[in-house]
Amino acid sequence: MSTNTYKNIILLGAAGDTGKHILPALLADSTFNVTILSRADSNATFSSNVKVIKVNYSDKNALTKALVGQDVLISTVGGEGLHNDFGTTLVQAAIDAGVKWFIPSEFGADYADPICTTIPPLAGKLKVINLLKENQSRISHTFISTGMFLNWGFDNGFFGFDVLNRTVTLFDDGKGRVSGTSLPNITKAVVAAIHHPEVSLNKRIYIADATFTQEEVLSFFEKYTDTKWTVKHVSTKDLQKRGDEKIAKGNIGEAFYDYIKYLVYGGHKVCIFEGRTSNKDLGIPTTSLDQIVKEAVQRNN
Ligand SMILES: NC(=O)c1ccc[n+]([C@@H]2O[C@H](COP(=O)([O-])OP(=O)(O)OC[C@H]3O[C@@H](n4cnc5c(N)ncnc54)[C@H](OP(=O)(O)O)[C@@H]3O)[C@@H](O)[C@H]2O)c1
Numbered sequence: 001m002s003t004n005t006y007k008n009i010i011l012l013g014a015a016g017d018t019g020k021h022i023l024p025a026l027l028a029d030s031t032f033n034v035t036i037l038s039r040a041d042s043n044a045t046f047s048s049n050v051k052v053i054k055v056n057y058s059d060k061n062a063l064t065k066a067l068v069g070q071d072v073l074i075s076t077v078g079g080e081g082l083h084n085d086f087g088t089t090l091v092q093a094a095i096d097a098g099v100k101w102f103i104p105s106e107f108g109a110d111y112a113d114p115i116c117t118t119i120p121p122l123a124g125k126l127k128v129i130n131l132l133k134e135n136q137s138r139i140s141h142t143f144i145s146t147g148m149f150l151n152w153g154f155d156n157g158f159f160g161f162d163v164l165n166r167t168v169t170l171f172d173d174g175k176g177r178v179s180g181t182s183l184p185n186i187t188k189a190v191v192a193a194i195h196h197p198e199v200s201l202n203k204r205i206y207i208a209d210a211t212f213t214q215e216e217v218l219s220f221f222e223k224y225t226d227t228k229w230t231v232k233h234v235s236t237k238d239l240q241k242r243g244d245e246k247i248a249k250g251n252i253g254e255a256f257y258d259y260i261k262y263l264v265y266g267g268h269k270v271c272i273f274e275g276r277t278s279n280k281d282l283g284i285p286t287t288s289l290d291q292i293v294k295e296a297v298q299r300n301n
Pocket of ligand 1: 012013014015016017018019037038039042043044057076077078079080081082086105106107108109146147148149150152153
C-alpha cells in the first residue's frame with residue numbers, strides 16, 4: 001500500500017444505503033482519522049467510537065467550520081440532498097475550509113457522457129462535477145463510476161428481478177449491457193482511491209465486477225432457483241415518459257429511478273465500463289455475476 005498523505009477523512013451520508021458500507025471500511029483503515037458529518041436534524045445514529053459532527057447544512061459558515069482540517073471529503077449524500085443546492089454549497093464550503101480532495105456523491109453511470117445533461121434529476125450531480133472541475137487548482141476531485149450496485153439492486157428489485165415471485169421485468173428486450181459493482185468492492189474502491197492518488201486524483205475512475213445483460217442474469221436466477229421465471233417487459237421509452245410525468249408533478253426523487261433505468265438500459269452505453277476499469281490499478285477484486293446472483297438467491301429466497 002502507498003504511503004498515505006491523506007489522513008483526515010470526513011464522510012457525509014454515513015448511515016445511508018451507500019455510506020453505511022463505506023464507513024466500516026474507512027474505520028478499519030488505521031491510517032485514517034475518520035469524522036462523520038450529519039445534518040443537525042438527522043435521526044441517524046452512530047457508534048460512540050467515531051467522531052460525529054452535526055451541522056445545520058443551511059448555515060454555510062458552520063458547514064465550512066466543520067470541514068476545517070479535513071484532507072478528504074467523501075459525500076454519499078442521497079435524497080433531496082442530490083437535487084437541491086446542497087452539493088454546490090458543500091463544494092464551496094470545502095474550498096473555503098481548505099479541504100484538499102473532494103469525492104462527490106456519484107457512484108453510478110458515466111455522468112461525463114453528454115446524454116446525462118438531458119436527464120433532469122441529474123442536474124444537481126452535474127453542477128457539482130462542473131464546479132469541481134472549474135476549481136481543480138483549489139481542490140482535487142475524484143468521480144467514482146461504479147455502475148449499478150449489484151447486491152443492492154438484486155435485493156430491492158431495482159434491476160427488475162423479483163426473486164420471491166420468480167418474475168422478471170425486462171427493460172426493452174433484456175439485451176442492454178450494463179456494468180455493476182457489489183457494495184463490498186465499492187467500499188474497497190473508495191479506500192484504494194485515497195491510497196492511490198496517482199490513479200485517482202482529478203480523474204473519473206470506473207469500477208466494475210461485471211458487465212452483463214438482464215437475459216444473462218435471468219439465466220443465473222433460473223439456474224439457482226431451479227425454476228423457469230415469468231417474463232414481463234417494459235420499454236425504456238415508457239420509463240422516460242413516466243419520469244417526465246413525475247417531474248411535471250414536481251416529484252424529482254421518484255422520477256430519478258425511472259430516468260436511471262431509461263439511461264442505463266436504453267441503449268446509451270453510459271454504463272458500460274468494459275476495457276476502462278481501474279480495478280487492477282487499485283487492486284480491487286472482481287466478483288463473478290454467477291456468484292453475486294447465487295448469493296442474491298440465498299438472501300431473498
Ligand atoms: N449505482 C447505483 O445502483 C446506486 C444505488 C444507490 C445509490 N447510488 C448513489 O449513491 C449515492 C448515495 O445514495 P444512497 O441511496 O446511499 O443515499 P440515501 O441512503 O438516500 O441517503 C444517504 C444520506 O444522505 C443524507 N441526506 C438525506 N437527505 C439529505 C438532504 N436533503 N441534504 C443533505 N443530506 C441529506 C442523510 O445523511 P444524514 O442523515 O447523516 O445527514 C442520509 O443518510 C447517491 O449519489 C446515489 O445516486 C447509486
